[in-house]
Amino acid sequence: MGDIFTNLLQQTGILQLTWQQGLMMAIAGVLLYLAIEKKYEPLLLLPISFGMLLANLPAAGLMNPPGGGHIGGLLWYLYQGVELDIYPPLIFLGVGAMTDFGPLIANPKSILLGAAAQFGVFLTFIVALLMGFTAPQSAATSIIGGADGPTAIYLASKLAPELLGAIAIAAYSYMALVPIIQPPIMKALTTKKERSVVMEQLRPVTKAERILFPIVVTIVGSLLLPSAAPLLGMLMLGNLFRESLVVDRLSKTAQNELNNIVVIFLGVTVGATASADKFLTPQTLFIIALGLVAFAVSTAGGVLLGKIMYKLSGGKVNPLIGSAGVSAVPMAARVSQVVGQQENPSNFLLMHAMGPNVAGVIGTAVAAGVFLAIFG
Amino acid sequence: MWEDILIAILGIVVVFAILILLQYIIEAIHAFAGKDDKKQQKETIVVASVQHDAEGVMQEDTVQKVKVEDDEEELVAVIAAAVAASLNVSAYDLNIKSIRRVPPYTPVWNKMGRQQQLMNRL
Numbered sequence: 297m298g299d300i301f302t303n304l305l306q307q308t309g310i311l312q313l314t315w316q317q318g319l320m321m322a323i324a325g326v327l328l329y330l331a332i333e334k335k336y337e338p339l340l341l342l343p344i345s346f347g348m349l350l351a352n353l354p355a356a357g358l359m360n361p362p363g364g365g366h367i368g369g370l371l372w373y374l375y376q377g378v379e380l381d382i383y384p385p386l387i388f389l390g391v392g393a394m395t396d397f398g399p400l401i402a403n404p405k406s407i408l409l410g411a412a413a414q415f416g417v418f419l420t421f422i423v424a425l426l427m428g429f430t431a432p433q434s435a436a437t438s439i440i441g442g443a444d445g446p447t448a449i450y451l452a453s454k455l456a457p458e459l460l461g462a463i464a465i466a467a468y469s470y471m472a473l474v475p476i477i478q479p480p481i482m483k484a485l486t487t488k489k490e491r492s493v494v495m496e497q498l499r500p501v502t503k504a505e506r507i508l509f510p511i512v513v514t515i516v517g518s519l520l521l522p523s524a525a526p527l528l529g530m531l532m533l534g535n536l537f538r539e540s541l542v543v544d545r546l547s548k549t550a551q552n553e554l555n556n557i558v559v560i561f562l563g564v565t566v567g568a569t570a571s572a573d574k575f576l577t578p579q580t581l582f583i584i585a586l587g588l589v590a591f592a593v594s595t596a597g598g599v600l601l602g603k604i605m606y607k608l609s610g611g612k613v614n615p616l617i618g619s620a621g622v623s624a625v626p627m628a629a630r631v632s633q634v635v636g637q638q639e640n641p642s643n644f645l646l647m648h649a650m651g652p653n654v655a656g657v658i659g660t661a662v663a664a665g666v667f668l669a670i671f672g
Numbered sequence: 673m674w675e676d677i678l679i680a681i682l683g684i685v686v687v688f689a690i691l692i693l694l695q696y697i698i699e700a701i702h703a704f705a706g707k708d709d710k711k712q713q714k715e716t717i718v719v720a721s722v723q724h725d726a727e728g729v730m731q732e733d734t735v736q737k738v739k740v741e742d743d744e745e746e747l748v749a750v751i752a753a754a755v756a757a758s759l760n761v762s763a764y765d766l767n768i769k770s771i772r773r774v775p776p777y778t779p780v781w782n783k784m785g786r787q788q789q790l791m792n793r794l
Contacts, residue, residue: 404698411684411691418680425676504705512697520690545779655691662690666683 309354316572317352323575324349324567327465336472340445340563344465347371347567348575359568375565379457383562384450385530390555391446391657392510392534393547395625399650401505402498405605406617406648410655412601413621414663416441416594420586427582432456435667437583440467441590442660443474443622447527449566451664455671461570462580466587471624477588478595478631482619485599490606491639493614495648506539517662523672524665531657594622598652620649623656747771 305311327345331338350371351359359375362368377383400406417438424434432455439451440463448467452460470477483491510532518525537547602618616636620628632649748768756763 401698401702404695404702407691407695407698408688411688414684414687418684421680421683422677425673431676431679502706505701508701508705509698512701513694516693516697517690520693521686544777658694659687659691662687663683666686670679670683 307355309356312354314354314572316576317354320352320570320572320575321349324352330469330472337468339559340468341465341472343560343563344468344567347564348461348570349567350564351568351571359571371565371568374561375568377558377561378449378453378460378565378569381450381453381526383558384446384453385526386558387446387555387562388527388531388661389534389550390552390558391625392531392536393538393550395531395535395538395654395657396650397509397535397654398501398506399498399647400654401501401509403648403651406651407655407658408605409598409601409618409621409652410623410657410659411621412618413594413598413623413652413656414442414659415597416590416592416622417660417663419593420590423589424582424586427586429579429582430456432671433459435671436463437586438590439463439660439664439667440470440583440587441594441622442656442663443467443471443591443594443624443628444657444660445471446562447660447664449562450527451667454668457569458574459579459583460566461568461575462583463587464566465570466584469584470587470591471627474622474624474627475631475634477591478619478622478628479635481592481595482599482616482631482635485596486603486615488639490603490615491636492643493606493611494640494643495612495614495617495645498647503539503541507536510535510539513658517658521662521665521669523668524661527661527664528658531661591622595619598622598656614643614645614648617645617649617652620653621656621659623653623660625653625657626650628656629653 324345327341327348330336331341331345350356356369357366358369358371360366360369361372420438420441421434424437425431429437436448436452436454436456436459439448442448445464445467449460449464452463456463514525514529514532517528521528534547534550537543537550598618598621599615600618601621602613602615605613605618606615614636616632617629620632622628629646629649629652633644633646636643636645748771751771752763752766752768755768756766
């Protein structure tokens with residue numbers, strides 16, 4: 297009788313729980329609190345933190361691969377969508393169907409601000425190398441500066457799968473903190489006069505332009521940088537669904553049902569990669585610090601190019617729209633709008649900031665493509 | 673180390689080069705296809721606010737679908753008249769805020785089904 301009780305007790309996870317796993321479960325609890333109470337990107341942070349919790353349950357083996365008589369854990373199978381790079385492009389399909397590229401088409405020069413906001417990515421790449429990361433690890437970490445979750449996950453799963461959990465959590469945490477991180481940098485780099493600039497109204501965009509844009513960008517972008525084709529191609533397919541006006545049902549599915557399903561799988565499994573042995577390392581702290589550097593430099597890069605455009609255009613461009621070049625859509629554009637309105641309450645920068653904002657999505661995908669072409 | 677710095681410089685140059693190229697492509701698309709919508713028939717949605725003066729100001733939003741012909745001013749007048757008639761108020765009390773296109777909501781199979789039923793009854 298005593299033996300049976302001892303066996304039963306040993307079968308439970310309680311005795312197998314290590315302090316590292318306990319700590320990870322506590323971290324997951326904090327992230328759940330931030331997602332639910334503070335509403336920090338809850339759509340992703342909630343499944344990510346719960347995935348983290350599940351992966352650190354002792355003896356549950358949810359992330360175990362099949363073998364040795366076991367069929368493998370549930371999350372391991374779902375994780376194949378991350379490992380095989382299926383989920384991030386599917387998320388991009390939904391992002392494309394939700395995104396209006398009209399402001400970018402109406403003001404093509406704003407695409408440069410999306411490029412300038414990638415400065416943080418490449419600068420952080422060098423800083424990460426100096427801190428002892430390998431080149432592929434540095435590339436995967438630095439892409440956090442692009443503020444694009446799916447691209448960060450895509451690149452990390454290809455170049456540094458061991459850092460995936462930390463990179464995804466850092467990327468989504470900073471995206472949630474855009475309204476706190478960006479305004480001080482924007483204000484420090486601009487004058488009151490620059491922040492008060494009222495921009496001219498954008499021209500209307502024709503239907504033909506809206507339809508040709510995704511097709512041409514896919515062809516040109518993928519020919520120049522084939523490694524960016526999965527992300528760019530799906531982004532533009534989703535946008536073509538939206539703009540063609542003939543496949544409304546597909547567009548709605550890509551935006552809602554499909555996107556939500558993929559977000560659940562992606563969030564839970566990315567969180568599940570953050571097991572105690574991989575997450576509780578000094579590297580995780582470095583990644584979180586490097587992410588902040590990347591994010592701040594990217595914001596500054598966009599604003600500084602915005603200042604140059606302000607000078608060259610004779611004061612017609614408000615440099616505040618430059619910070620929207622980091623691609624956290626549409627949060628970064630909203631921050632430009634809010635900071636602009638603090639100087640001039642009748643100023644509406646939102647649509648002008650959406651141009652660099654969606655250009656930032658393309659810019660980050662291209663930056664990821666460059667890293668993949670070199671290290672992939 | 674120099675090689676890594678070179679990679680970073682190369683990376684940002686490639687990002688700028690591709691996005692500048694896209695900028696010119698967008699401008700080329702505009703030159704090629706930027707002025708074509710005038711002659712097409714469009715489905716539009718009308719948002720009109722109606723103000724009643726009798727008992728203070730009452731606002732009401734109305735949505736209607738109509739076909740657009742070439743002349744936009746004439747179209748606005750027709751839409752205003754139609755909305756006024758359906759709401760039973762004077763067109764002078766209407767304040768049309770915006771008229772914009774909406775995608776067709778009816779799936780093509782529904783349209784086909786309706787057409788077939790109509791044809792059967794002719």
